[in-house]
Each structure stands twice: as structure tokens, then as C-alpha cells.
Amino acid sequence: MSDQLSCDYLIIGQGLAGTVLAHTLLSKGKSIFILDEYRDSTSSRVAAGLFHPVTGRRIVKSWMVDELFSFANNFYPGLEKLLESKFFFPGNLIEIISSAHEYNVWSERLDDPGIARYLATDVRREIYDDKLIRFLKLIALSGAGWMDIAKYLDVSLKAFSKAGLLHSGKFSGQDLEVCETGFNYKHIRADKIIFCEGSDALQNPLWSWIPFLQSKGEILTIQANTLPEEYILMKGLFLIPLGKNRFRVGSTYSWKFTDELPTESAKLELVSKLEEIIAVPFEIIEHKAAIRPTTKDRRPLIGEHPLRKNHFIFNGLGTKGVLLAPYFANEFANYLISGKELNQEVRIERFYSAFNSASSLLSKGG
Numbered sequence: 319m320s321d322q323l324s325c326d327y328l329i330i331g332q333g334l335a336g337t338v339l340a341h342t343l344l345s346k347g348k349s350i351f352i353l354d355e356y357r358d359s360t361s362s363r364v365a366a367g368l369f370h371p372v373t374g375r376r377i378v379k380s381w382m383v384d385e386l387f388s389f390a391n392n393f394y395p396g397l398e399k400l401l402e403s404k405f406f407f408p409g410n411l412i413e414i415i416s417s418a419h420e421y422n423v424w425s426e427r428l429d430d431p432g433i434a435r436y437l438a439t440d441v442r443r444e445i446y447d448d449k450l451i452r453f454l455k456l457i458a459l460s461g462a463g464w465m466d467i468a469k470y471l472d473v474s475l476k477a478f479s480k481a482g483l484l485h486s487g488k489f490s491g492q493d494l495e496v497c498e499t500g501f502n503y504k505h506i507r508a509d510k511i512i513f514c515e516g517s518d519a520l521q522n523p524l525w526s527w528i529p530f531l532q533s534k535g536e537i538l539t540i541q542a543n544t545l546p547e548e549y550i551l552m553k554g555l556f557l558i559p560l561g562k563n564r565f566r567v568g569s570t571y572s573w574k575f576t577d578e579l580p581t582e583s584a585k586l587e588l589v590s591k592l593e594e595i596i597a598v599p600f601e602i603i604e605h606k607a608a609i610r611p612t613t614k615d616r617r618p619l620i621g622e623h624p625l626r627k628n629h630f631i632f633n634g635l636g637t638k639g640v641l642l643a644p645y646f647a648n649e650f651a652n653y654l655i656s657g658k659e660l661n662q663e664v665r666i667e668r669f670y671s672a673f674n675s676a677s678s679l680l681s682k683g684g
């Protein structure tokens with residue numbers, strides 16, 4: 319008797335992308351198998367898991383945030399029930415405003431009904447009176463929250479393992495055989511293979527031509543016993559209440575780096591910003607770093623390899639994986655199953671010219 323496993327999709331990587339895609343395909347009746355090389359320092363395991371409706375100094379709505387938030391707000395609670403675990407925490411976020419200029423910018427932006435709809439009501443601002451360094455206003459927004467991504471990955475890993483759907487190990491292209499009905503990878507036979515390798519995609523010769531613009535991020539967990547835990551705080555930095563008087567504080571952005579290890583300079587940067595925000599004592603209890611899988615145009619990256627049929631990628635979740643993953647895993651699954659078109663902005667075809675340039679350089683021995 320053969321002990322070969324057969325599935326529709328072999329997924330490489332059980333970070334946020336691979337896990338959300340696996341749950342999505344399973345929910346649509348497809349069979350999957352996942353191969354993952356477990357590491358503590360992946361983007362998903364280090365991430366703060368924050369989501370919020372507006373971004374940046376210019377205070378603009380995040381790309382597609384209305385659709386992404388409403389999709390995620392159904393998707394994750396559904397999985398919480400299935401996995402019998404709590405890891406998704408929608409809530410209000412408070413923007414700390416310190417100058418008249420900042421306040422004027424916010425007031426102008428709040429004339430936009432698309433942004434004003436996220437203003438939160440019934441907010442207990444007074445709890446921060448003596449806890450924050452001098453501030454002018456606190457603006458509270460709904461449509462925010464955070465996700466304990468590491469916990470989501472852990473409970474999913476357990477469920478996939480129990481169902482015999484996950485194997486621990488590093489994918490090696492040498493073990494992949496193309497056959498008439500798809501692929502054989504060791505004892506697994508699959509119709510299609512989907513790479514969800516995060517920033518490791520750059521080490522995979524199949525995808526190393528993609529113009530990723532990876533950024534290293536560092537993050538702290540602090541203990542601050544007298545800081546209220548009701549709201550997420552934002553002021554350039556975010557402070558996410560994790561419970562038990564612990565807060566996640568982050569994060570830094572660095573585009574020049576040689577490794578994924580935490581650095582003293584990033585820690586100092588976070589601490590000095592934090593000291594400009596909170597007026598209560600705190601202690602650092604953890605410091606982590608990882609590389610975000612970001613593309614040049616900051617959009618997800620989905621689709622088929624330009625030459626290798628049935629080799630797909632789901633990547634480029636960048637800084638907003640929590641909201642992007644469920645919506646685009648669903649789009650991707652519909653594309654795979656029924657050929658439904660993907661959103662133009664996320665299609666891998668936008669980078670095919672980079673593949674052609676890389677191939678022509680190689681053929682010229684460049």
C-alpha cells in the first residue's frame with residue numbers, strides 16, 4: 319500500500335499568509351498540505367498585529383481599509399470559533415495630539431466623511447490625564463484593534479498537525495518533481511504548489527527576481543503597571559495593551575540591514591520616543607526583530623510564475639498583513655478555483671518585466 323498523500327494545494331510556509339490561505343482553501347472544500355520550517359523570528363511571529371483605519375502623517379485612509387476591515391472582522395472571529403481560541407481583539411485606538419498644527423491637520427481630515435465615520439464615541443479620555451506627557455487632544459478612532467498572530471499560528475499549527483496536514487521542514491526545489499498530474503514532493507502529490515515564504519522568498523531562485531523592498535522592524539514588550547489598558551495609543555509609535563500591564567511598543571523601519579537580529583540603536587530609538595509619550599515608569603521585558611515582506615509598490619503579490627505552470631506565490635503582505643491576508647486569500651482562492659480575476663494592483667504580472675530583465679541578464683552571463 320502506498321503512503322503517498324494527495325492534495326489539491328501544497329502550501330510552503332505557515333506564516334500569516336500560508337495559514338490564512340490554508341484555512342480559506344479548506345473552507346472552500348479544497349484539500350491542502352503545508353510544509354513549514356518553524357522559526358521564532360519570522361515577521362508573523364514578531365509582528366504587533368495592529369490594524370487601524372488611517373495611516374501616516376498625512377492622515378489618509380489605508381488602502382481598501384473599509385473592505386479589508388469588514389472582511390477580516392468576519393473571518394477571524396469565525397476561525398476563533400473553529401479553533402476554540404481567542405486571538406483577534408478589535409477595539410478603539412487613541413491618537414495623541416500634541417500641537418495645534420497636528421490638531422488642525424486632523425480637523426481638516428475629519429471633514430472627510432470616509433474618515434469621520436471611524437470617530438469613536440463614549441471614550442474615557444480622563445483616565446490618561448496624569449499618565450501621558452503633556453498633550454493637547456486625544457482623538458479616538460474605531461475600526462482598529464490588534465491580533466495575537468503568534469497565538470493564531472500556534473493554534474492553527476496544532477489543528478493542522480492533528481489533521482495530518484502539516485509537515486515540519488524546509489522546502490527544497492531539488493525534491494520537487496513535475497509529473498503529469500501536477501507535482502510530487504517527497505511523499506506528497508499536489509495539483510498546485512503555493513509559496514508563502516514571506517521575506518525568505520528572496521532566497522528561492524524561483525522568486526528571487528521579484529523587486530521586494532524589505533524592511534527590518536524592531537519591537538518591544540514593556541511592563542507599565544500604572545498605564546491604563548483600555549485603548550491602543552498612537553503617536554508615531556503604537557502602544558498595544560496585551561493584558562497583565564504589558565504593552566507592545568513599536569515599531570522601527572530600517573531598509574539597510576545585514577541580519578534580522580535586534581539592535582541596541584533600535585531599542586534606544588523606541589525608548590526615547592516612548593519617554594516622550596508616557597509619564598509612568600516602565601520596564602522592557604522583550605525586544606524582537608524581523609524582516610517584513612514588502613514589495614516596491616507596497617501591494618500584496620499574488621499569482622503564477624511567468625514560466626513555471628502551477629507554481630504560485632502569495633506574499634507581499636508588508637506592514638498590514640492582518641487586514642490584507644483574509645481578503646486577498648479569498649480573492650486568490652476564487653482565482654485558483656474558478657478563475658475569477660484578481661485585483662489588478664496585486665497581480666504578479668505587474669512585475670513580469672523584472673523577470674524578463676533578470677532572465678536576459680542571466681542568458682548574457684550578466
Ligand SMILES: Cc1cc2nc3c(=O)[nH]c(=O)nc-3n(C[C@H](O)[C@H](O)[C@H](O)COP(=O)(O)OP(=O)(O)OC[C@H]3O[C@@H](n4cnc5c(N)ncnc54)[C@H](O)[C@@H]3O)c2cc1C
Pocket residue numbers: 330331332333334335336353354355356357360361362363364365366367368369487488489490514515516517518519534535536537568569570607608609610611632633634635636637638639640641
Ligand atoms: C516588527 C514588525 C511589526 C509588524 N507589525 C505589524 C502590525 O502591527 N500589523 C500588521 O498587520 N502587520 C505587521 N507586520 C507585518 C506582518 O508581520 C506581515 O505582513 C506578515 O506577518 C507576513 O506574513 P508571511 O506569512 O507572508 O511571512 P512570514 O511571517 O515570514 O512567514 C513565512 C513562513 O514561511 C516559512 N518558510 C519560508 N521559506 C520556507 C521554505 N523554503 N520551506 C519551508 N518553510 C519556509 C517561514 O519559516 C515562515 O514560517 C509587522 C512586521 C514586523 C517585522
